[in-house]
Amino acid sequence: MDTPFEIGQTYWAPRQHPELITLPCPACKGSCVVTIIYGDEHVSVDCEACGLGYQGSQGIIKEYDLTPNAEPFTIDGVDSLYNGKWTVRSTTGATSDFNDLYKTEAEALAVSAVKCAEQEESNMRSRMHKKNSTKRSTWTVSYHKKCISDLERQITWHTSRINAGKVKKETV
Numbered sequence: 503m504d505t506p507f508e509i510g511q512t513y514w515a516p517r518q519h520p521e522l523i524t525l526p527c528p529a530c531k532g533s534c535v536v537t538i539i540y541g542d543e544h545v546s547v548d549c550e551a552c553g554l555g556y557q558g559s560q561g562i563i564k565e566y567d568l569t570p571n572a573e574p575f576t577i578d579g580v581d582s583l584y585n586g587k588w589t590v591r592s593t594t595g596a597t598s599d600f601n602d603l604y605k606t607e608a609e610a611l612a613v614s615a616v617k618c619a620e621q622e623e624s625n626m627r628s629r630m631h632k633k634n635s636t637k638r639s640t641w642t643v644s645y646h647k648k649c650i651s652d653l654e655r656q657i658t659w660h661t662s663r664i665n666a667g668k669v670k671k672e673t674v
């Protein structure tokens with residue numbers, strides 16, 4: 503069988519070293535509370551960006567920070583050939599698509615760096631999205647405010663009905 507590589511040859515595989523990092527929440531800056539300006543009033547609500555279910559707002563967010571890395575990959579054998587794609591096995595037992603292996607460490611590191619940059623960009627988008635969640639808090643505040651004013655109107659009406667009755671009774 504003709505292979506585009508030789509058994510025993512060493513290539514480089516792009517890898518990413520992940521680290522779970524904790525950052526202050528971009529929406530509440532760690533305070534767990536977001537202050538919304540409603541009319542001329544300042545209203546504080548629990549931060550929805552870092553609210554985790556029953557635990558409520560934590561003031562922090564977690565994300566993966568990736569560091570570019572490359573590992574040597576010495577071909578020990580062929581794992582499979584499918585649709586012209588070679589999957590190879592290394593001396594350490596790892597498998598890889600042959601197209602994902604590079605001749606030099608520098609090439610593999612460059613590919614890894616691109617992947618890490620993509621992850622960082624996705625983290626940034628997610629942080630922006632969380633920051634924008636204050637818009638949702640504004641909606642929450644206006645919703646509750648509307649419910650309160652509706653109920654207040656009802657209380658006023660019901661109270662006036664009782665008082666009207668009282669007045670009638672007294673005049674009888």
Ligand SMILES: [Zn+2]
Pocket residue numbers: 527528529530531532534535549550551552553559560561562
């Ligand atoms: Zn928050």
